[in-house]
Amino acid sequence: MAVSVMGKLRDARLFYSHRRYAEPVAGSPALEIENLYVNRPNQNVLALEDISVRVPVGTRLALVGPNGAGKSTLLKTIAGLLPIRSGRLLVYGLPVGACHHRVAYLPQRGDIDWRFPINLRRLVMTGRYVHLGWLRQPSAHDWQIVDRVIERLGLSALADRQIGQLSGGQQQRALLARALAQEADLILLDEPTSAVDAETQAVISNLIAELSREGKTLVVATHNLERLESDFDGVLYLREGRQVSQLSNAALQPIQ
C-alpha cells in the first residue's frame, strides 16, 4: 500500500499545460486545416487568408513561397504560437495546443539567445521538458535519448560546447536534435537548410527522408526548390498569405 502510494507520487507529473497532453483522435490526419485566417502578431492585418490543407500521418509537406509569404506564420500557428482568427486547424484531430508533446517546432535560429551559458547537451535536453513538466529532473533515460539524437546528428564531439561557440550549421543541427529528442510525431521545420554549410544540408536532407520512413509527419518551410519532388509528398505554394496552388502526390489530398 505504502509502496504503491510512493510509486504513484514518484510517477506523478505536473505538466506545463494539461490541455496540451491529450491523446490523438484515432484515424485522424496529422494536420487538417480548413479556411484558416490568421492575423499578424498584435495587428489587425491578415497574414494568412483562406488556407486549406490536409496532411495525412507519415507524409511530408513542403511550404514554398517568397519571403513574407506566410510560411513561418503558418508553422507558428500550427505550433500554437499565434492565435487563429477564423477557420479550423486540427492537429491529430484536436484543436491547436491539445497534444503539443507530439508536435516539435524548429524555429529560425534568430529566435534563440545563443550567448546564454548553456551547452549543446543541455539545449537538446530542453526537448524533453514537455514530458517532464514542473519539478521533475531529467532521468537517465532522458539523457540516453538526448545522447542518442546528438550522435545521430553527428554532434557528439561538441556536446559540451557552449551553444554560441557552434557554427551556424551546428546550431541548426542542435535545434533539430532537440526536436528529435522530443520524440514528436509531427515535426515543423522553419527553413532548416537556409544559410547552413553543405555538410549540414546533407545531414538534414537525409534525416528528413529517414524520419519519413519512420512514420513521422513533416511540414517544412523551404527555399530549396530543386529537390521538392524527390524529398516531399506535397507542396503548398504561398504568396502574400494566400495559397496559390497545391501540388501533391497521391498521398496528399486537397480538401474540397
Added chain:
Amino acid sequence: MTFLSDLVEPFIRFQFMRNSLMAVVLVGTLCATIGVYVVLRRMAFIGDALAHTVLPGIVFAYFNNINLFLGAVVAGLLTAFGIGWLSRRETLREDTAIGIMFTFMFALGILLMSTARSFRDFTHILFGNVLGVTPSDLLLISIVAVIVLGTLILFHKEFELTSFDPTHAEVIGLRADRLRYVLLILLALTVVTAIQAVGVVLTSAMLITPAATASLLTNRLPRMMLIAVSVAIGAGIIGLYASYYYNVASGAAIVLACTLLFGLAWLGRSLARVLGSLLSK
C-alpha cells in the same frame, strides 16, 4: 599574527559585527544568484528601477511606524506588478514605461522625505548601513533568502529555458511571461534586502557587478552563479572591514570592492587571452 587577529577580532568582540557578517553573506548570495539572471536576461534597468521605487514605501512606513522592510516589500511588489502590467500592453516601449514609473516613485519618495524634520534619518536608506542591521532585519532577510533561493532552485530548468528560448517554452505550454512575473517578484524581494546593505542608490551594483564578473570567467550557468556568489560575499566582507577600521560608508565600500574584483577578473581574462594567443603561435 596581528593581521590575523585584526581580521577575527571585530567579529569575536561585537555582536553587531556578527550580525553584519550574516547580512552580507545572505544578501550577497541572494543578489548574486538572481543577478546572474538579471545580467543574462538584460534586466539591469529593471533591477535598478526596482531599487529606486521602494523608496516611497520605506518613507511611508517610517512615518507610520511600520517596519521599514515591510514598506519596502509592498512598494517593490507593486512596482514588479506595475512593470509587468505596463509591458504587457504595447502602447509604450518597456524601457520607457520603466523610466517613467521609477523616476515618479523615486521623486515621490524624496518629496515625502523632505517633509521630515531631518534628512539624516534617511541616509542609511539611500546609502545603506550594513553595520546597523538588527536581529529582526536578519530574520526577514533569512525568510526572503529561503523564498527566493528555493524558488530559483525548484524552477531552475524553467527559468533557464525561458531565458534563452522563450519560443520553445511557449510551444510546450510553459508561459514565459508568467515566469518573468515570478522573476520580477523575486527580484523585488531581493532588492529590498540589498537596500539594508548598500542602500537604494547602489543596489543595482550588487545585482550586476558580481554576475558580470562571473560571466567573464565561465560559460556554465551553475558555475557562474557560484562565482558570482563568492564575489559578492568577498566584496561584502572587504566592505565590512573597510567600514569598521577606516570608518567609511559600508555600502560604498562594498560596491567599490565589487568593482575592484570585476576589474581583476577583466584583467585576468585579458592576460589569459594574450598568453593563450602567444602560446598557440
